[in-house]
Amino acid sequence: MIRGEKVCLRPVRRSDLAILHERANEVDFEGEYNYFGLHRDQHLLSGFEADGLLGSEFGTLIVTTLNDQFIGSMSYHPVRYGPNIASSHYNIGISLDPEQRGKGYGVEAQQLLADYLFRIYPVGRVEATTDITNIPEQRALEKAGFTREGVLRQAQWRNGQMHDMVQYSKIRGE
Structure with a gap:
């Protein structure tokens, strides 16, 4: 478990799969910026069985309060520039979760x-992208020590149109 002052990150437990499957199809949980369509039931089970959803190619962690209350999830995946x-x-x-946003948990x-x-x-950078209109997430990333690099024009298809x-x-070392 990775413990901070407000939140903990921990591996997905088998008991978390039900809530992750349920939330995957909830537009409110994913929010307008993370919803990319419906997921099939039990879509995470094979990954959980293979590596606990903690592989080097793709990983998922649960975000909890300090008393282990589920408040969200995080993921990571590799990108390559050469x-x-x-x-x-x-x-x-x-x-x-929508009611947990704006409390500094995401930062x-x-x-x-x-x-x-x-x-x-052994990576030299960690990156994140967000919709150009998602000002709260841009502020959160900046507070978390990330540097704004620029705009990726028309880079994401979501909700029937392309988004910057x-x-x-x-x-x-930063």
Whole structure:
């Protein structure tokens, strides 16, 4: 478990799968910026059985309060900017229950996950992207120590149209 001052990040437990499956199809939980359509039932089970959803190719962690109350989830996946392994980095994402947003939980969770990835994997950067209109998440990433790099024009298809995204990164040692 990764413990902060407000939140903890922990591996997915078998008992979490039901809530993750339920929330995956709830637009309110995913929010307008993370909803990409319906998921099939039990879509996480094979990944959980294979590696507990903590692989180097894709990982999911549960975000909880300090007393282990579920408040959301985070994920990470590799991105590559060249053919060699040293050009691999991680992109992170977060989904919080709507009533838990705006309390600083996302800021701390993103700091904790970036620090964890730098400790465990030989990557030079951790990045995150968010919709250009998602001002609360842009503020959260900046408070978490990420630097705004620029706009990725028409980079994401969501809700029937293309959206501009803002890219942020945190470099090892920052």
